[in-house]
Amino acid sequence: MKKLMALVFVGSVSLVGVAKPITPKEFRGIFYPLPKSAPVPASNKITKAKVHLGKQLFHDPRLSVDGTVSCASCHNVMSSGGDNRANSVGVKGQKGGRGAPTVWNSAFHSVQFWDGRAKDLEEQAKGPITNPIEMGMKDHDQAIARLKKIPGYVDAFKKVFGKNGLTIDNVAKAIATYERTLLTHNSTFDRWLKGDNKAISESAKRGALLAKTVGCVTCHSGVNYNGPDLEMGEGFYQKFPLIEGSEYDDKYDLLSDLGRYEVTKEDFDKNKWRVPTWRNVALTAPYFHNGKVATLDEAVRVMAKTQLGKTLKENEVEDLVAFLKSLTGKLPKQEMPELPPTPSETFFRE
Amino acid sequence: MKKLMALVFVGSVSLVGVAKPITPKEFRGIFYPLPKSAPVPASNKITKAKVHLGKQLFHDPRLSVDGTVSCASCHNVMSSGGDNRANSVGVKGQKGGRGAPTVWNSAFHSVQFWDGRAKDLEEQAKGPITNPIEMGMKDHDQAIARLKKIPGYVDAFKKVFGKNGLTIDNVAKAIATYERTLLTHNSTFDRWLKGDNKAISESAKRGALLAKTVGCVTCHSGVNYNGPDLEMGEGFYQKFPLIEGSEYDDKYDLLSDLGRYEVTKEDFDKNKWRVPTWRNVALTAPYFHNGKVATLDEAVRVMAKTQLGKTLKENEVEDLVAFLKSLTGKLPKQEMPELPPTPSETFFRE
Numbered sequence A, B: 001m002k003k004l005m006a007l008v009f010v011g012s013v014s015l016v017g018v019a020k021p022i023t024p025k026e027f028r029g030i031f032y033p034l035p036k037s038a039p040v041p042a043s044n045k046i047t048k049a050k051v052h053l054g055k056q057l058f059h060d061p062r063l064s065v066d067g068t069v070s071c072a073s074c075h076n077v078m079s080s081g082g083d084n085r086a087n088s089v090g091v092k093g094q095k096g097g098r099g100a101p102t103v104w105n106s107a108f109h110s111v112q113f114w115d116g117r118a119k120d121l122e123e124q125a126k127g128p129i130t131n132p133i134e135m136g137m138k139d140h141d142q143a144i145a146r147l148k149k150i151p152g153y154v155d156a157f158k159k160v161f162g163k164n165g166l167t168i169d170n171v172a173k174a175i176a177t178y179e180r181t182l183l184t185h186n187s188t189f190d191r192w193l194k195g196d197n198k199a200i201s202e203s204a205k206r207g208a209l210l211a212k213t214v215g216c217v218t219c220h221s222g223v224n225y226n227g228p229d230l231e232m233g234e235g236f237y238q239k240f241p242l243i244e245g246s247e248y249d250d251k252y253d254l255l256s257d258l259g260r261y262e263v264t265k266e267d268f269d270k271n272k273w274r275v276p277t278w279r280n281v282a283l284t285a286p287y288f289h290n291g292k293v294a295t296l297d298e299a300v301r302v303m304a305k306t307q308l309g310k311t312l313k314e315n316e317v318e319d320l321v322a323f324l325k326s327l328t329g330k331l332p333k334q335e336m337p338e339l340p341p342t343p344s345e346t347f348f349r350e
Helices: A002-019 A048-058 A121-130 A140-147 A151-161 A168-179 A188-193 A202-214 A296-308 A314-325 B002-019 B048-058 B121-130 B140-148 B151-161 B168-179 B188-193 B202-214 B296-308 B314-325
Strands: A237-239 A272-274 B237-239 B272-274
Touching: A048 A151, A048 A168, A121 A140, A121 A168, A140 A151, A140 A168, A151 A168, A188 A202, A202 A314, A296 A314, B048 B151, B048 B168, B121 B140, B121 B168, B140 B151, B140 B168, B151 B168, B188 B202, B202 B314, B296 B314
Parallel strands: none
Antiparallel strands: A237 A272, B237 B272
């Protein structure tokens, strides 16, 4: 009987496959290919020189108190745009409480950080510099005093932002501008949406359809699969776990970090989180704010259960994983920036 | 009287400048422009694929126990090729006892490490991976087991080194091959040696001449300004301080690290060190094995006193610094390598 069921099941899948092929039309108004460029605020236009300056700053460990941690240390743009650790490691070997979200396509988030406490990339960029367990600078003045000792930066800020241009706001603007270039185009799913029918497997197509029918797309939709496109600064949050009481609450310690509540202190924000992007999600294990879930298939099981109250069949998990893997984009080719030196002088005297 | 002396002195300098210009001929057999490429051992030919694999490994923090430290963390090829700290910082915020020597042009050292304990780049590359305060892997087997979990590396090692090619010796060969490409050509001094008479200042020329007449070049000669060109594996060492008893011994704690003695346990190796390169020395502050000297001018004073028993005049120090600054080469343009992922899987489970 079991065998018969399996046969029937396989049969029905391929019947669906034959009778009604899954096409990009299914996802109109839900999923979109990544736009060519990211939204740019009027107050921070993109220029080539600003991108370059931001790239230098992003990779410069001198923005951390002891010269060991740069933005890139936890947001590795040679790989996932994160650090693939449950807890990021900052200066003096200190561990943060949440994982580093990927910087790839972060320009398409309408708010920044897991809890949305920064309204845009500019505001975000200032945070880690003075976070005691991340880059550990005493204050932003200390960071600026440092940069002022580096002739190449003094010149570059003057060129990009004008006289007296070396300010923390402009540091943030430069970094944000660089980040707006960190886009991963040409995922196989994007190519499929654009008409390349062979770009993804049938399993990935079934997974995409499941994401729609099962309800994942309530939150994971839009160009960055992170909710409706909102004005910058307006966040799209969801409670996680939405349905408390599953075995995962304890197993993966899902409730102890109160998320957005820590920012607003409003009861209705308890355990709410900015909806994370699905782009490159196959590259960004471990999963969730605390990185307690090690694999993508388990993350899919957890989400189905905690957000939709569903226990997925293993072939459904497989299809969803195949779909999510198809959202891995191409990392753009980047030249390493040369960091401006302080010739003949020591920066870090201890 | 003092004024007159000063005038006479200035006069004699400019007379020398006019009467007998300093030309590259002065340095025949002493200084050389950097050769186009580095020496390559017959046992480890350079190929493009091997350089690329080495570049990936060099930048991959997964070679450290907790995924936070790559070779590039302490040998930053976006800047000095070192970390510009007195003590490098490894995993868990631990500090090493010696500074990280620059990786730029390290292919021109006949031995590696401050104490010459590795005979070549291949041997060197294996050291930090298992050093408990650097990358902290338990042993090389652990490193290889890790790399075997990364499909992109499995493929690349197969392609570059053949079947069963993923071994620690081949990891080291790939990294060493990449390092052989880390050369900084076109320093202004190299250009001057090659005939561009305007490439350096008169002060730099006087400094170069001083380096010869005062005796620095006894050790700092050759293509890498680190002693005679020896066979790979044969080191050129010098005692430092050679003349004990100056105020610097205590001031900069010059005697407590016994250097090469720690490798050989031979009395005559006490306080001996591999002669470091002068190339890019303006970029690699702080100075000496313990990084206790913060500026290049002070490093020049210390060396003159401890190695040659001389107290330099300040204008001599200035000229020598101008010369040393002219040895800063051009950092080659490099594309960031893309590190092979482990899709949907967590590498570091804690």
